[in-house]
Amino acid sequence: MTAEDSAVLPARDRTVRPPGPLVIEIEGVTKVYEMGSETIHALRGVSLKIRRNEYLAIMGPSGSGKSTMMNMLGCLDTPTQGKYEFNGKDVASMDDDELATIRNKEIGFVFQTFNLLPRSTSLSNVELPLIYAGRPAGERRDKARRALENVGLGNRMDHRPNELSGGQRQRVAIARALVNDPSIILADEPTGNLDSKTGEEIMALMEDLYAQGNTIIVVTHEPDIAEHARRIVRLRDGLIESDGPTEVR
Amino acid sequence: MNRLRFEFVESFRIAYAQIAANRTRSFLTALGVIIGIVAVTLMGTAIGGINTGFNRSMALLGDDILYVSKHPWATDKDDWEFRNRRDIKSDAAEALQTIIDATPRSQLVKAVPTANAFRNVVRGDYQANAVFTLGTTDEYPEIATVDLRDGRFFNATESRGARNVCVLGCDVADALFPERSALEEYVTLGGKKFRVVGVFSKQGSFLGLFSFDNQIVIPLSAFKKFFVRKGSDTDVRVKMRDKEHVEEAKAELIGDMRRVRSLLPDQEDDFAISTQDSFKQALDPIKTGIAVAGLFITGLALFVGAIGIMNITFVSVRERTREIGTRKALGARRRTILLQFLIEAVAICLLGGLSGLVFSYLLFQGVEAAFPSFPIEFSFGLVLTGLFMSVVTGVVSGFAPAWSASRLDPVTALRYE
Incomplete structure (x- = not known):
């Protein structure tokens, strides 16, 4: 890919897939932290609906409540107040282990820092969610293999993370996120640790996944990255500032 | 799962x-x-x-033998409580045997007297020190495991006749006769010459303290003739019919001993009965x-x-x-x-x-x-x-x-x- 090629990229396919049934429904959610003697209102009443087949970006400057929002959507954390339903299930009142099950089955995480297990091969890394799902070894292997092939790493299965480039690592992480067939893929600054060219490749992969019928939520502060999504939710000071379809420049 | x-x-x-x-x-x-x-x-x-x-x-002591003596083997009382008791004479064993034989369905089989001391045994230039010297009768093989490497145990005639014959533990025999068989040779015990009629097989030691191979067995009659001084008494070893009935055998033996010792009902036992369990x-x-x-x-x-x-x-x-x-x-x-x-x-x-x-x-x-x-x-x-x-x-x-x-x-x- 040359510099001219990437300049052509904005003319990419902007097809919007028809939204499916409701996956996430958040209403009047607040989150309050106690930091020492200080009380921090990270979210001050947020309402949001996300449907299947959506490609959504959550944007906002630091301190806007973006991270809290992502933790909440990813079922890593529960709201202080308000309603959160995931596929019709009430998440707000779940305990740690129920949340773990939801994360395992319904959410595929992609982290800025990849978060691969350093001493495990790509294949083992991708198998991990299936182990926690209690799938038998043969099935795990097959699914993990297919997921890696799907992200173009069919020839890197037995490599450890330190034998892979940054982009390849992120692809392994994406394969891992996909392997359990989750309802949503939640990517937190997926290109933050990559050079812009590799970042574009990763975003192209996201585009493919969207085209294949996945629901994708990208949390980012970079407008370039957010523009790949079909819908952008902007947060400021713990509130939703705007929510609408992406306007292509 | x-x-x-x-x-x-x-x-x-x-x-x-x-x-x-x-x-x-x-x-x-x-x-x-x-x-x-x-x-x-x-x-x-x-x-x-x-x-x-x-x-x-423990197995060397014999698990079917009751030991009658003045002193119990294991006690938390002081020695003076026992030392003033009457000696047990060697004829106590004979009296016991008479009673046992007369008792129908007795739990006891055989009573054999024993007496012991530690003496040096000498042969020419060779000497074995502090050998466990046991005096008993020819009936001893009935109450103890006697495996002989050479020769025989002394017989009834030798036992009653207080003959100077002996059976040696294997270590003693080996120490005194390193180059040839001890059989029919003479050893000196307490200044008297004894003819060796038999040698025991190796038996091992008790808790590593006392070796059964470092012993010499002689007729009790000869033992009394040469070694008994005032105050030394004999023990009686009694074989039980069935080692599963230790308590019954013990009770019977206590009754028998009281008769032998002519104790009145209000008198306490002036003897002790021990088993290998007492040690345990x-x-x-x-x-x-x-x-x-x-x-x-x-x-x-x-x-x-x-x-x-x-x-x-x-x-x-x-x-x-x-x-x-x-x-x-x-x-x-x-x-x-x-x-x-x-x-x-x-x-x-x-x-x-x-x-x-x-x-x-x-x-x-x-x-x-x-x-x-x-x-x-x-x-x-x-x-x-x-x-x-x-x-x-x-x-x-x-x-x-x-x-x-x-x-x-x-x-x-x-x-x-």
């Missing part, structure tokens, strides 16, 4: 990778456990050895004491090892906080994380335990080769105990760090630098 199994397998895989990646650290940590397990198992071999030696010695009862608390104290002290070594494991597991949890966060994000439950670190701690302990067992086995072999009579014994039970203790150490020391890992908040853990 499947899920738990896979998590188990995965935890072992992680533990293996973790140990393989931190070899030095794992080895140093396991060293504490190795030392602990070596200490505990060596203590175990010693205790096992004492037990075996003890039981073997006296020595059991000592054995238990040794075992408890020994295991406690060696257990301390293992405890120090456990602290090492706990410490390193805490370090491991701290180092891998991000990894824990990632695993939790991917769906690991608390139990999964708990299991992972617990198994890691157990794996280190098991490796330490196995190495410790191998090491103590080698030590044991070395000690056994160097000191064959040293009472130690290595058993399969000890291996199981060692492994069990390793697992327990792992679980106990790994639990606190594993628990703290399992309680980590995924958000905080993911953000941990």
Whole structure:
């Protein structure tokens, strides 16, 4: 890919897939932290609906409540107040282990820092969610293999993370996120640790996944990255500032 | 169920990778456990050895023999309570035998008198010191296991006739007659010459203190003629019909002895009846004491090892906080994380335990080769105990760090630098 090629990229396919049934429904959610003697209102009443087949970006400057929002959507954390339903299930009142099950089955995480297990091969890394799902070894292997092939790493299965480039690592992480067939893929600054060219490749992969019928939520502060999504939710000071379809420049 | 199994397998895989990646650290940590397990198992071999030696010695006393004497074998009372009792004369055995023979369905079979002293035995330039000198009758083979290497036991004529004949323990025979058979030779005992008519086979020693091979057996009549001074008395050994009925036999013997001693109903027994159990009862608390104290002290070594494991597991949890966060994000439950670190701690302990067992086995072999009579014994039970203790150490020391890992908040853990 040359510099001219990437300049052509904005003319990419902007097809919007028809939204499916409701996956996430958040209403009047607040989150309050106690930091020492200080009380921090990270979210001050947020309402949001996300449907299947959506490609959504959550944007906002630091301190806007973006991270809290992502933790909440990813079922890593529960709201202080308000309603959160995931596929019709009430998440707000779940305990740690129920949340773990939801994360395992319904959410595929992609982290800025990849978060691969350093001493495990790509294949083992991708198998991990299936182990926690209690799938038998043969099935795990097959699914993990297919997921890696799907992200173009069919020839890197037995490599450890330190034998892979940054982009390849992120692809392994994406394969891992996909392997359990989750309802949503939640990517937190997926290109933050990559050079812009590799970042574009990763975003192209996201585009493919969207085209294949996945629901994708990208949390980012970079407008370039957010523009790949079909819908952008902007947060400021713990509130939703705007929510609408992406306007292509 | 499947899920738990896979998590188990995965935890072992992680533990293996973790140990393989931190070899030095794992080895140093396991060293504490190795030392602990070596200490505990060596203590175990010693205790096992004492037990075996003890039981073997007990068998030499005969488990179907009651010993009648002035002094009980094991007592917590003072000696003066017994020393003023009347002596038991050697004819007490004959009187007892008469009563036993006259008792229908008696639990007792045979009463044989014995008397003993320690004397030096000399032959020419050779001398055996402090030989256990036993005077008894020709009926002695009926109440004791008498295996003869050479010759015979003395007969009734020699016994009644107070002839100067003797049967030697094998060590005495070998010491006095290193170059030829002792049979039909003469030895000097207490200044008198005795003709050797037989030599015992090797029997072993009692608790390593008293050797049954360092003895000389002569007719009681001859013993009394030469060695009895004022105050020395005889014992009576009585064989039971059935060793399952010790208490009945004992009760019967007490009644019989009271008749022999002509005791009135209001008089207390002025004799004591002992069995090999009397020894056991006296020595059991000592054995238990040794075992408890020994295991406690060696257990301390293992405890120090456990602290090492706990410490390193805490370090491991701290180092891998991000990894824990990632695993939790991917769906690991608390139990999964708990299991992972617990198994890691157990794996280190098991490796330490196995190495410790191998090491103590080698030590044991070395000690056994160097000191064959040293009472130690290595058993399969000890291996199981060692492994069990390793697992327990792992679980106990790994639990606190594993628990703290399992309680980590995924958000905080993911953000941990």
